[in-house]
Amino acid sequence: MNLSVSQSGDYAAAGATGTKTVTITSSGTATYTVATVGDEVDEADGSIVVAVSTGTDYDVGTPSSATVAVADDDDPTPEADDAETPAPKTCSTTDAGLLAEVAAKVTRHGTTGRTDLLEMFTSTHNTMLGTDTYTVAQLRARPDKQSANWNRPGPNVLWQRIYTELDRLETCRAASPDDPLEAPQTPTVSISAGAGITEGGTASFTLTASPAPATTLTVTVSVGQTGSYAVAGQTGTRTVTIDTTGSGTLTVTTVNDSTDEADGSISATIQTGQGYQVGSASTASVSVADDDDPPVVKPTVSIGAGSGITEGGTASFTLTASPRPAAPITVTVSVTQNGSFAVAGQTGTRTVTIDTTGSGTLTVTTVADTTDEADGSISATVQSGGSYVVGSASSASVSVADDDDPPAVVPAVSIAGGGGITEGGAAVFTVTATPKPATPLTVTVSVGQTGSYAVAGQTGTRTVTIGTSGTESFSVATVDDTTDEADGSISATLQSGQGYTVGSPGAAAVAVTDDDDPPVVEPTVSISAGDAITEGGTATFTITASPAPQSPLTVTLQVGQTGDYAADGTTGTKTVVIPTGGSAPYSVTTVGDDADESNGAIVVSVSQGQGYTVGSSFSASVTVSDDDEPQPTSVEAPSAEVLPNGHVLVTWPAHSHGSYIVRAISVGFKHPTRQIQNHDENSYLFEDLQPGRWIIQIYTGDFRTRIGRGWLIVTVP
Numbered sequence: 001m002n003l004s005v006s007q008s009g010d011y012a013a014a015g016a017t018g019t020k021t022v023t024i025t026s027s028g029t030a031t032y033t034v035a036t037v038g039d040e041v042d043e044a045d046g047s048i049v050v051a052v053s054t055g056t057d058y059d060v061g062t063p064s065s066a067t068v069a070v071a072d073d074d075d076p077t078p079e080a081d082d083a084e085t086p087a088p089k090t091c092s093t094t095d096a097g098l099l100a101e102v103a104a105k106v107t108r109h110g111t112t113g114r115t116d117l118l119e120m121f122t123s124t125h126n127t128m129l130g131t132d133t134y135t136v137a138q139l140r141a142r143p144d145k146q147s148a149n150w151n152r153p154g155p156n157v158l159w160q161r162i163y164t165e166l167d168r169l170e171t172c173r174a175a176s177p178d179d180p181l182e183a184p185q186t187p188t189v190s191i192s193a194g195a196g197i198t199e200g201g202t203a204s205f206t207l208t209a210s211p212a213p214a215t216t217l218t219v220t221v222s223v224g225q226t227g228s229y230a231v232a233g234q235t236g237t238r239t240v241t242i243d244t245t246g247s248g249t250l251t252v253t254t255v256n257d258s259t260d261e262a263d264g265s266i267s268a269t270i271q272t273g274q275g276y277q278v279g280s281a282s283t284a285s286v287s288v289a290d291d292d293d294p295p296v297v298k299p300t301v302s303i304g305a306g307s308g309i310t311e312g313g314t315a316s317f318t319l320t321a322s323p324r325p326a327a328p329i330t331v332t333v334s335v336t337q338n339g340s341f342a343v344a345g346q347t348g349t350r351t352v353t354i355d356t357t358g359s360g361t362l363t364v365t366t367v368a369d370t371t372d373e374a375d376g377s378i379s380a381t382v383q384s385g386g387s388y389v390v391g392s393a394s395s396a397s398v399s400v401a402d403d404d405d406p407p408a409v410v411p412a413v414s415i416a417g418g419g420g421i422t423e424g425g426a427a428v429f430t431v432t433a434t435p436k437p438a439t440p441l442t443v444t445v446s447v448g449q450t451g452s453y454a455v456a457g458q459t460g461t462r463t464v465t466i467g468t469s470g471t472e473s474f475s476v477a478t479v480d481d482t483t484d485e486a487d488g489s490i491s492a493t494l495q496s497g498q499g500y501t502v503g504s505p506g507a508a509a510v511a512v513t514d515d516d517d518p519p520v521v522e523p524t525v526s527i528s529a530g531d532a533i534t535e536g537g538t539a540t541f542t543i544t545a546s547p548a549p550q551s552p553l554t555v556t557l558q559v560g561q562t563g564d565y566a567a568d569g570t571t572g573t574k575t576v577v578i579p580t581g582g583s584a585p586y587s588v589t590t591v592g593d594d595a596d597e598s599n600g601a602i603v604v605s606v607s608q609g610q611g612y613t614v615g616s617s618f619s620a621s622v623t624v625s626d627d628d629e630p631q632p633t634s635v636e637a638p639s640a641e642v643l644p645n646g647h648v649l650v651t652w653p654a655h656s657h658g659s660y661i662v663r664a665i666s667v668g669f670k671h672p673t674r675q676i677q678n679h680d681e682n683s684y685l686f687e688d689l690q691p692g693r694w695i696i697q698i699y700t701g702d703f704r705t706r707i708g709r710g711w712l713i714v715t716v717p
Contacts, residue, residue, distance in 0.1 A: 002053040003032065006452055009046020011036040011070045019053070036070055046070045049452045062491050062507070063448025069456055187213050189242070190279035191221070191270055196287035199229055200256025203266040203286035204249060209276060212246030220271040221250055227264025229254040229288045237271070260292040299325050301354070302391035303333070303382050308399035311341050312368025315378040315398035316361065321388060324358035332383040333362055339376020341366040341400045349383075372404040374434065411437050412503035413466070415445070415494055420511035423453055424480025427490035427510035428473055433500060436470030444495040445474075451488025453478040453512045461495070484516040523549050525578070525606050526615035532623035535565050536592025539602035539622035540585060545612060548582030556607040557586065560669040562695050562711070563600020565590040565624045573607070596628040598711060605668040619668045638698050640714040648714055651683040652698050660698055667693035667713070689716045
């Protein structure tokens with residue numbers, strides 16, 4: 001069975017999280033454990049979550065995940081003592097006499113010996129990981145060239161003390177202490193709307209930067225609308241230029257059509273961007289008035305219900321036509337009931353006349369019996385007709401209360417889930433007891449989840465008390481994290497207990513939608529070969545990454561050959577850097593010699609590496625043709641037979657020249673090359689070739705002189 005192991009915090013042992021498996025024996029159960037690390041770091045409590053993933057031969061049930069809380073047992077880090085804090089070692093500027101300020105924040109993840117993170121928040125966000133000296137490349141103080149060094153006091157000093165020292169380093173002066181600090185300010189951009197317009201007019205917005213920028217500033221604005229008024233292409237992402245006066249204007253033209261529609265608006269919202277920050281007045285709206293006459297419409301008929309009644313009373317409904325009809329209209333109504341209260345003939349299809357006052361009444365009489373039954377209702381639903389339109393309030397119900405004493409029964413408890421939520425929201429469940437209990441009733445509920453959304457402590461067994469009203473709601477809080485994950489759910493299942501029975505439905509679930517962006521997909525790297533060459537030429541290849549990498553990508557290659565053509569040092573493990581354009585060339589030079597030999601090839605294969613995956617076209621070869629005159633003797637092409645046991649029998653015509661050299665080369669150099677020298681027979685049985693494609697070569701004479709050679713390619717299953 002496939003499992004997904006995750007955690008909240010940093011407790012799981014190395015390698016304990018991620019995708020795992022567990023085997024369930026014929027007993028039907030199995031135990032799975034996740035080891036945690038007992039460190040000396042004070043940190044927030046966390047949890048280990050194990051969820052069942054989909055797989056073959058089984059279905060994922062409910063609950064599909066479980067959470068075990070993990071408590072931290074370390075003492076908190078004591079506050080640093082100012083008396084023990086040494087002064088900072090270095091604070092300087094490259095321009096003597098300028099005042100510099102360092103804005104800093106320290107995040108402590110542990111003591112020395114672990115990976116510590118020091119974040120210096122300056123105009124260029126720099127980060128130091130585990131080093132003892134930090135240099136701020138550009139300070140907030142001024143835009144001209146400045147630098148400030150801060151040295152960690154010693155190798156065993158905690159980051160908490162570093163934070164205190166940085167507080168003491170808030171201001172550092174150079175030679176001239178009287179030089180004032182004029183820190184540059186990032187303009188804050190706000191937006192205001194012009195006056196309302198009529199369709200066909202132009203909506204105007206004014207963007208203001210405070211303080212005014214030293215140079216023109218481009219601001220990104222998102223333009224939207226209520227209704228359908230803007231000219232095509234006017235909405236969506238727009239840019240506005242604010243000049244050094246600190247102001248810029250955005251206009252949105254509208255269409256003057258002939259369609260009657262509701263008044264709308266044009267809205268503009270400042271988006272985040274470079275060189276400015278968004279002010280509190282980040283959104284503005286210009287109203288757009290429609291100037292078209294409405295069409296002649298049929299009256300819209302809606303229905304409203306009177307007050308609830310007790311059995312034996314009369315349920316009343318009021319039908320309203322808007323606008324009022326010029327003449328009475330007949331409206332068809334379908335009357336139904338929940339329970340058995342209506343007098344015979346009162347349900348089914350009924351008609352109601354609405355006169356020119358715009359109103360009509362429908363009544364339904366009920367029976368006062370002596371049978372104890374659940375409260376019910378009388379419902380009336382407006383049906384479509386030719387002289388009117390059915391309004392949104394097309395149905396209404398009048399509750400009917402039973403007035404008979406109930407028998408002594410045990411309430412049946414059911415549960416219902418609220419609407420779906422987005423992570424960070426609260427899943428709501430409603431528990432209902434039927435009939436209503438005479439006294440408060442405590443019900444046991446088991447809360448589970450699919451995925452890892454519930455706040456720690458929210459799942460597991462809990463109790464809900466249903467009052468005499470017969471219903472009670474409870475909620476399960478979820479976590480709004482930044483991890484992309486599959487959508488999940490929060491489930492609640494009623495457990496058996498005293499004083500009630502579990503009704504139907506006995507379980508409910510609320511869908512939880514993940515709102516995080518998926519991770520960046522690693523590019524897939526493939527290779528293609530250029531044209532065939534003659535010995536002495538250069539074999540060319542193209543390595544392609546899809547999609548193109550966001551930064552230069554280093555790819556590992558394996559360069560091999562069939563024959564002996566590659567120049568010295570050009571084979572073996574090599575690398576190539578693919579730029580952000582998505583492809584890079586790679587070439588292998590060959591040697592033009594005087595020895596007659598069989599044609600060969602340069603073979604380049606993509607190997608596994610970091611930051612990419614290997615595509616299906618992972619290997620390519622360029623044929624290398626020999627241009628030398630043949631020697632007097634040669635070996636005719638061998639033949640090969642793959643035997644049922646996986647052995648490969650290679651045979652070739654006998655030759656009188658002498659002994660042979662037999663070689664087996666793995667295509668792509670996936671396996672070690674096999675070579676047999678001074679072989680006297682004209683056949684050889686390979687018993688240990690690994691599955692894959694192999695190049696079989698037969699030589700006569702010395703290996704270097706290679707008087708003759710024959711070769712073939714065989715596939716070992």
